[in-house]
Amino acid sequence: MPITISVLKEAPNENRVALSPTVVSKLVKSDYQVLVEKDAGSRAFYQDAAYTDAGAKVVDQATAIKGATIIAAVNQPSSEVVDQMSEGQSLIGLLAPLTDTDFVKKLAAKKINALSFELLPRTVSRAQTMDVLSSQSSVAGYKAALMAADHFSRYFPMMITAAGTAKPAKVLVLGTGVAGLQAIGTANRLGAMVSGYDIRPASRGEVESLGATFLTTSVSGSGEGGYARALTPEETAQQQEELAGFIAQNDVIITTAQVPGRRPPVLVTQKSVDEAKPGTLFIDLAASDLGGNVAGSKPAETVTTANGAQIVGAGDMASQLPASASDMFAKNVQAVITDITEDGKLVFDIDDDVVGELLATYQGEIISNRLRSAMELP
Amino acid sequence: MPITISVLKEAPNENRVALSPTVVSKLVKSDYQVLVEKDAGSRAFYQDAAYTDAGAKVVDQATAIKGATIIAAVNQPSSEVVDQMSEGQSLIGLLAPLTDTDFVKKLAAKKINALSFELLPRTVSRAQTMDVLSSQSSVAGYKAALMAADHFSRYFPMMITAAGTAKPAKVLVLGTGVAGLQAIGTANRLGAMVSGYDIRPASRGEVESLGATFLTTSVSGSGEGGYARALTPEETAQQQEELAGFIAQNDVIITTAQVPGRRPPVLVTQKSVDEAKPGTLFIDLAASDLGGNVAGSKPAETVTTANGAQIVGAGDMASQLPASASDMFAKNVQAVITDITEDGKLVFDIDDDVVGELLATYQGEIISNRLRSAMELP
Numbered sequence: 001m002p003i004t005i006s007v008l009k010e011a012p013n014e015n016r017v018a019l020s021p022t023v024v025s026k027l028v029k030s031d032y033q034v035l036v037e038k039d040a041g042s043r044a045f046y047q048d049a050a051y052t053d054a055g056a057k058v059v060d061q062a063t064a065i066k067g068a069t070i071i072a073a074v075n076q077p078s079s080e081v082v083d084q085m086s087e088g089q090s091l092i093g094l095l096a097p098l099t100d101t102d103f104v105k106k107l108a109a110k111k112i113n114a115l116s117f118e119l120l121p122r123t124v125s126r127a128q129t130m131d132v133l134s135s136q137s138s139v140a141g142y143k144a145a146l147m148a149a150d151h152f153s154r155y156f157p158m159m160i161t162a163a164g165t166a167k168p169a170k171v172l173v174l175g176t177g178v179a180g181l182q183a184i185g186t187a188n189r190l191g192a193m194v195s196g197y198d199i200r201p202a203s204r205g206e207v208e209s210l211g212a213t214f215l216t217t218s219v220s221g222s223g224e225g226g227y228a229r230a231l232t233p234e235e236t237a238q239q240q241e242e243l244a245g246f247i248a249q250n251d252v253i254i255t256t257a258q259v260p261g262r263r264p265p266v267l268v269t270q271k272s273v274d275e276a277k278p279g280t281l282f283i284d285l286a287a288s289d290l291g292g293n294v295a296g297s298k299p300a301e302t303v304t305t306a307n308g309a310q311i312v313g314a315g316d317m318a319s320q321l322p323a324s325a326s327d328m329f330a331k332n333v334q335a336v337i338t339d340i341t342e343d344g345k346l347v348f349d350i351d352d353d354v355v356g357e358l359l360a361t362y363q364g365e366i367i368s369n370r371l372r373s374a375m376e377l378p
Numbered sequence: 379m380p381i382t383i384s385v386l387k388e389a390p391n392e393n394r395v396a397l398s399p400t401v402v403s404k405l406v407k408s409d410y411q412v413l414v415e416k417d418a419g420s421r422a423f424y425q426d427a428a429y430t431d432a433g434a435k436v437v438d439q440a441t442a443i444k445g446a447t448i449i450a451a452v453n454q455p456s457s458e459v460v461d462q463m464s465e466g467q468s469l470i471g472l473l474a475p476l477t478d479t480d481f482v483k484k485l486a487a488k489k490i491n492a493l494s495f496e497l498l499p500r501t502v503s504r505a506q507t508m509d510v511l512s513s514q515s516s517v518a519g520y521k522a523a524l525m526a527a528d529h530f531s532r533y534f535p536m537m538i539t540a541a542g543t544a545k546p547a548k549v550l551v552l553g554t555g556v557a558g559l560q561a562i563g564t565a566n567r568l569g570a571m572v573s574g575y576d577i578r579p580a581s582r583g584e585v586e587s588l589g590a591t592f593l594t595t596s597v598s599g600s601g602e603g604g605y606a607r608a609l610t611p612e613e614t615a616q617q618q619e620e621l622a623g624f625i626a627q628n629d630v631i632i633t634t635a636q637v638p639g640r641r642p643p644v645l646v647t648q649k650s651v652d653e654a655k656p657g658t659l660f661i662d663l664a665a666s667d668l669g670g671n672v673a674g675s676k677p678a679e680t681v682t683t684a685n686g687a688q689i690v691g692a693g694d695m696a697s698q699l700p701a702s703a704s705d706m707f708a709k710n711v712q713a714v715i716t717d718i719t720e721d722g723k724l725v726f727d728i729d730d731d732v733v734g735e736l737l738a739t740y741q742g743e744i745i746s747n748r749l750r751s752a753m754e755l756p
Contacts, residue, residue, distance in 0.1 A: 045531045045657030128540035150528040153423045153701035162506035163709035189567050279423030308423055323531035331541035
């Protein structure tokens, strides 16, 4: 019996889907069977007919769950879905194991084998093709810059016309990880004057190679795995004060600073928001229920301040470019599944440096060292 | 007494304002007095304080009307405003004289001197700095391409990532006047594969110089003043059929074809819309109460078809980039006012090749030859 990969319809606030027809077609050619829940891809403009054409079977949810060797999901499936799964089935997706350990315990109790992209060891080069956080951050950064340009009341590029010249917009990107660099590149394509800020001095080269100006403050902090470290309260205050000067000189501020598993740092204080010129636009990619990088930002909402500045809570940008984001996500899923397939079966090597970390649960055990540490297991 | 230019708040569906603070500042330095109705610029992010800083007085509407030598407006002012104006006062704006001749008659009856940008002889080189249709079309084309990229479910640029490559979006621009060329340029900046279609073969050079592919059909029609001419029904049918082939090969179709004073031509038929792939995006810059270029488009609405294509009625794009659009508009207004100022007074030379055409009404007479012809006056 071939390995069967099932794809379910995501929750209503998620436009992405875990497999795209292009990737389904490749999987089917490699002898996997694919079951797609009816209407699973419609919000990403992938219709049932496209999956059928690619070689998948379109079925109801219960059939997709029951027939799955592995379920591919973007986000945590609902508890109704997990309840229908049985021992020995597998699950792959962004399962939020570090912040929702109850969910992990439930999967372990049911002896479901769960691979979660948040646990991927991103510095291992073999893991790059599986890196959902990177592919989706790249989408988010592109989309953030586009949305900024579409929301802004002025041209991004310099415009020279018969009646006079319009100056280019000044765009500041705070945080120059994958999302920040993509936002810088896209704003730059559109002709804005772009600068990028990071507390990791090593970012200078990447920012400058995109044609943008690199800014940094006297606070410096590189952390583990290429991320920035969390700052002390004193360092945060000093950083915020120095940043305020940069923010006041720009028209559009895109913020992308996230520290895994922690509340995002406030980079734009209430004072900076209050003092912003009318028409200033803040796009907060870190906006979530945990807070964001901009004081007063709200997830998936646009807040207009008394002074006429706008704060867009843009934590769901990847979901807003659903066709491309899903296709990238699907390629990452495909890379993992291919990696763990041996002789037509899924084989989980818990000693492998990638798979052993990606595995949240296997045969009732919590495997990932990072997750065990977060759960304070020995 | 100095010439006083008054600016009123536009109707609620218009975000633009006829003068920006930058232009007010220049006018004040040239000894004009400027009155700005309270809150006139707020939807363009130009606040009252910015006008005051530029040297204008912010006043109530009645004061602005009463004190005006000339009122600068984006669109036709309301009849309440016109009722408050008196003989000898002047008015400049997009007054729709060719389509609303009753309004012209009312202005003439009140002996208001009216300059209307639609009447500008666009081929006279001195008129270029006054060309509102050009400056606002340029804004509209930029904004249309941006909005397309922001609405589209995939990347515009080609993206090369660890997990694979995403193809660039294919964008087709129908009509390559000022708006079309700006849309082509902007989509190109964003990395899309762009082609431009026009029935005027002379457009080829402009389209190709922007790095796009030029498409044309066997129907050819250059008309007066650089515009395309209206086609016969047979020519239209032939054009539509040939265009359908181009449309089916593209992901995003931006339409910009307008014939002054007439219903816009239907370039995308219902059949093309029905056959479009899911996720196809039509942006109709000609969408108005008169109809549009895309079958089924509705002004200022997004229509989703049964097959998952979207049609955006985008007739008000200039109003959606209000700060830049207003500033460009204001520069055009400034150019006209400077042109008709002599020794601190407004002087209307009805024999001048620009002013004599721009003038809809002067001292109770209909002046513009084009308008007289449209009104069937001798």
